[in-house]
Amino acid sequence: EPEVTQTPSHQVTQMGQEVILRCVPISNHLYFYWYRQILGQKVEFLVSFYNNEISEKSEIFDDQFSVERPDGSNFTLKIRSTKLEDSAMYFCASSQPGLRNTFGSGTRLTVV
Amino acid sequence: SQQGEEDPQALSIQEGENATMNCSYKTSINNLQWYRQNSGRGLVHLILIRSNEREKHSGRLRVTLDTSKKSSSLLITASRAADTASYFCATDDRGAQKLVFGQGTRLTINP
Numbered sequence: 001e002p003e004v005t006q007t008p009s010h011q012v013t014q015m016g017q018e019v020i021l022r023c024v025p026i027s028n029h030l031y032f033y034w035y036r037q038i039l040g041q042k043v044e045f046l047v048s049f050y051n052n053e054i055s056e057k058s059e060i061f062d063d064q065f066s067v068e069r070p071d072g073s074n075f076t077l078k079i080r081s082t083k084l085e086d087s088a089m090y091f092c093a094s095s096q097p098g099l100r101n102t103f104g105s106g107t108r109l110t111v112v
Numbered sequence: 113s114q115q116g117e118e119d120p121q122a123l124s125i126q127e128g129e130n131a132t133m134n135c136s137y138k139t140s141i142n143n144l145q146w147y148r149q150n151s152g153r154g155l156v157h158l159i160l161i162r163s164n165e166r167e168k169h170s171g172r173l174r175v176t177l178d179t180s181k182k183s184s185s186l187l188i189t190a191s192r193a194a195d196t197a198s199y200f201c202a203t204d205d206r207g208a209q210k211l212v213f214g215q216g217t218r219l220t221i222n223p
Contacts, residue, residue: 043202
């Protein structure tokens, strides 16, 4: 079964540093998403991406965050200046319209 | 209550028993999905039920959906130790592509 691939699985960064989380969605999917899950809490939507632009974003997704699809296969989430509270598991997902989201295994970001 | 709230928050049962988890939501939906998450790991899709469906089965899983009550239940029959995980319901809020997750139910199966 096709998978969504995320790299790295774990990243440790210093506060104030920029991080880029990488994802390879399923090749024939059209919608791409980033979600995050702070330890012990629920999964929260960050942003959705369709047709090479952001289709929706949450209040969490402020100016410190950006997404990009630099080529035909990768989908990235950049956090410009990380804060301690950005420590979380970040999940990438992709889907076809109206069908289930397929999630990657996540990147655990630890900001120190 | 918030969109996609599960109850109970935690459930502990003996192996072989059935486990039932419930989810409530507030807005209209096109579908509702259930996911499993082992501790600190990724989200595994279990089942999707559409708003025009009332019940769906997949192996030992049975999901019901009551759109009039805006609620769903997930039943795991003949539970196994490997079913120990957190279970989340997720809805497509007002038919949007994004998913709105509940707080989850932590299920522990005791051998």
